[in-house]
Amino acid sequence: MDTIISISNLSKVYANGHQALDDVSLDIKRGEILALLGPNGAGKTTLISTICGLVSPTSGSVTVNGFDIEEDYRQARELIGLVPQELTLSAFESLWHTIDFSRGLFGKPADVPYLEQLLKDLSLFDKKDQEIHMLSGGMKRRVLIAKALSHEPMILFLDEPTAGVDVGLRKDMWKIVHKLRDAGVTIILTTHYIEEAEAIADRVGVINKGKLLLVEDKDNLMQKLGKKQLIIELSEAIRVIPESLASYALVLSKAGNKLTYHYDTTADGTGITTLLQRTREAGLSLKDMQTKQSSLEDIFVDLVEEST
Amino acid sequence: MSFRAVSTIYKYEMLRTWRTLFQSVASPVLSTSLYFVVFGTAIGSRIQAIEGVSYGLFIVPGLIMLAILTQSIANASFGIFFPKFTGAIYEVMSAPISFFEILLGYVGAAASKSFIIGIIILTTANLFVDIQVAHPIWMLTFLILTCISFSLLGFILGLWAKNFEQLQIVPLLIVTPLVFLGGTFYSVNMLPPIWQTITLFNPVLYLVSGFRWSFFEVSDVHVWLSLAVILSFLATCIAIVWWMFKTGYRLKK
Ligand SMILES: Nc1ncnc2c1ncn2[C@@H]1O[C@H](COP(=O)(O)OP(=O)(O)OP(=O)(O)O)[C@@H](O)[C@H]1O
Ligand SMILES: [Mg+2]
Numbered sequence: 001m002d003t004i005i006s007i008s009n010l011s012k013v014y015a016n017g018h019q020a021l022d023d024v025s026l027d028i029k030r031g032e033i034l035a036l037l038g039p040n041g042a043g044k045t046t047l048i049s050t051i052c053g054l055v056s057p058t059s060g061s062v063t064v065n066g067f068d069i070e071e072d073y074r075q076a077r078e079l080i081g082l083v084p085q086e087l088t089l090s091a092f093e094s095l096w097h098t099i100d101f102s103r104g105l106f107g108k109p110a111d112v113p114y115l116e117q118l119l120k121d122l123s124l125f126d127k128k129d130q131e132i133h134m135l136s137g138g139m140k141r142r143v144l145i146a147k148a149l150s151h152e153p154m155i156l157f158l159d160e161p162t163a164g165v166d167v168g169l170r171k172d173m174w175k176i177v178h179k180l181r182d183a184g185v186t187i188i189l190t191t192h193y194i195e196e197a198e199a200i201a202d203r204v205g206v207i208n209k210g211k212l213l214l215v216e217d218k219d220n221l222m223q224k225l226g227k228k229q230l231i232i233e234l235s236e237a238i239r240v241i242p243e244s245l246a247s248y249a250l251v252l253s254k255a256g257n258k259l260t261y262h263y264d265t266t267a268d269g270t271g272i273t274t275l276l277q278r279t280r281e282a283g284l285s286l287k288d289m290q291t292k293q294s295s296l297e298d299i300f301v302d303l304v305e306e307s308t
Numbered sequence: 309m310s311f312r313a314v315s316t317i318y319k320y321e322m323l324r325t326w327r328t329l330f331q332s333v334a335s336p337v338l339s340t341s342l343y344f345v346v347f348g349t350a351i352g353s354r355i356q357a358i359e360g361v362s363y364g365l366f367i368v369p370g371l372i373m374l375a376i377l378t379q380s381i382a383n384a385s386f387g388i389f390f391p392k393f394t395g396a397i398y399e400v401m402s403a404p405i406s407f408f409e410i411l412l413g414y415v416g417a418a419a420s421k422s423f424i425i426g427i428i429i430l431t432t433a434n435l436f437v438d439i440q441v442a443h444p445i446w447m448l449t450f451l452i453l454t455c456i457s458f459s460l461l462g463f464i465l466g467l468w469a470k471n472f473e474q475l476q477i478v479p480l481l482i483v484t485p486l487v488f489l490g491g492t493f494y495s496v497n498m499l500p501p502i503w504q505t506i507t508l509f510n511p512v513l514y515l516v517s518g519f520r521w522s523f524f525e526v527s528d529v530h531v532w533l534s535l536a537v538i539l540s541f542l543a544t545c546i547a548i549v550w551w552m553f554k555t556g557y558r559l560k561k
Binding site for chain 2: 014015049052053054055056073074075076077078080082084086088089090091092093097101102104105106107108109147
């Protein structure tokens, strides 16, 4: 797959001396959904704002579809739609005027059918003549999406699209994102919610303190970094772990009827076969067994802790 | 150059005017009419003609200047301050347009609005007194240049202001005194000599004088000097705006 956005050695130091981005390099692939995951203050918004021209980079460069964001800003920005994190809308305009303004601002000729369809897709059509301040928070979030999509961008940035949005709407939002991806739009979104990244992203980037810690295919990431747990349920509770099993660093549950074994799926051997054999030899009888994959959340917490 | 983007900004700024039509047009017209009733008719009837121009007539150009100066500053500063305040400016800043195009849209709209208000006030004044314009081209030139340069000043103010208080303090503390002390209601010759000298440092004097000359061929300073002052004022504003855009002043972090 080819690259649509290329970020090289991007750093940002704000006027007050705070370093919000620290030598970030990243290639975003055409047509993918990339989730940027990171705690508050990690630099996610700064990264997006820099690409969109709202923040000037201190050093490094970014190209969008081959166009430099500073030298060829017109060509670069034309391709981008941005949904900001905050609900920043002018209150007294009508919804229709707001999106018509956005389209014109990006130099696109008026296209009433397209905008009408857009509003329908976002379930906003019946509100089109209302003033913005009369809409609910979730509706305003969708208005921001409508504005970003009004000029038919090739790339969409969603800065925390589901913050303050209820579960139903969140699912709708995910559907919209998938529909856009199917239409060929590249989507970059930031989120605090691991489930969100897990549910919709193709790739996940983890960012903390201005550093991009890793970028991985979501599935790879889960496999590569994901430790698995094997939980063995015993028919009869025990008080101590038998000597012969000491090397496995098993964890015995309080009730004494469950043994948990942590293993790495990427290691040469998982050790499960011999573990089970020795368990039987030690005279323990198994009632049940299950394996559990660590969630992205566990991976994330590990990474962030490592970097601090 | 994206004409579509410029015209979009222009159109929606004008639409905002339309939405707030009453305060945009009614209030300057009303206050100007009140000035006429009080100064032009009630007091003016007891003031002798200045250089052959009756007092009611004499104050017309000054009143128009007063209105378009305040309106230009208020409209242009609010036009850019408000989206900055709500954060909606992000969209303009991330659009594929240059700062110059942004400026053209916002300042163009503010200046057009002031120009319309100027014409409306002139028409209103014509109901009170019979106005003859000796040099219509000069009159329009001064009117248009003033609308543009003070809209630019308003734009600068709107970019600079961090809060509503700052937005209002400049017109209140600086512009209003300059306008009142700029020969709006009197001829500079009527002042004591020391004040005459001080007044010469007030740029508004040159605007009012030149503008008045285009009506009655009566002026405090030579009309070419007036033109030179307004043009340098315009150039200064352009230079400041250019610098602001170059550095992304208060817009780009
Ligand atoms: N204009 C600014 N001036 C100085 N520091 C800033 C500015 N904007 C952001 N920062 C700082 O830069 C860091 C990164 O901020 P940023 O908004 O990019 O984080 P984020 O990852 O988007 O966080 P969140 O998840 O809370 O939205 C933070 O420490 C923030 O305080
Ligand atoms: Mg953020």
